[in-house]
Amino acid sequence: MTRCLAARWAVLCLFPLAARAAELDVRVIAASTAGQQVDASLRDIEPLLRRHLNFTSFELVKRGTIRLPSEGRPLALGDVAIRCLGGQERLAITIEQSGRVVVQTQTSLRHRHPLVFSGLPGPRGTLLIALLLR
């Protein structure tokens, strides 16, 4: 009985620590003003996209995952590469497109708070990079 209780307390106490190991969901999105289509896989960030961007159509182009904390190994999604260094509390992010560095940022990520970069040139309009902690 005592051992069972101790195990429960341990799980309860270690849960917040274990929760810090997370994954960063990276999506490359083609955005345009043609049509009203929103990819089903973008429903979770659609309110944010619609609120701040004047595009009407959002199509998922590529998707990948980076395990955090990361040591900087690049994630290639088409001609876009994402490189992360650090953990979710202090994460350095570099976005490259066609071999050139487009954005460098340092951020502290939160669950259910997407970070979206808009304005990257794409073959059919504008590309968005959406980052979301999972």
Added chain:
Amino acid sequence: MNRHPIPWSALRPPKPRPADEFWAEFRQRIVGVPRDPPAAATALPAWTAAGAIAAAVLVLLGLWPNATRPAAAGLILESLDVPADHRGVLVLQDAAVPGVVVIIDGLQAADEQGEGGP
């Protein structure tokens, strides 16, 4: 010394009353007798309360780094740099929808960026 003999009738046990009569009288008497209110809920055993408090403290300690940061309410951009040629950057965030949108204006494709240069 005067001795008063006890009558034999007093030494005999009383004649038992019929059960129905006894219980009927008992119920009549119990109606008017005030009774104590029900006891309050018993407190948790001391070890359970102590364990719960200890667990709460440990959980709070585990969450402490998150709880003490001002960014606990949302995502924070601590720095932002756009090395590629561009016209401007707009960072959008409000309380209505969680998240941050960074709009890079005037960013050209890599092959177009070199055009017109030396």
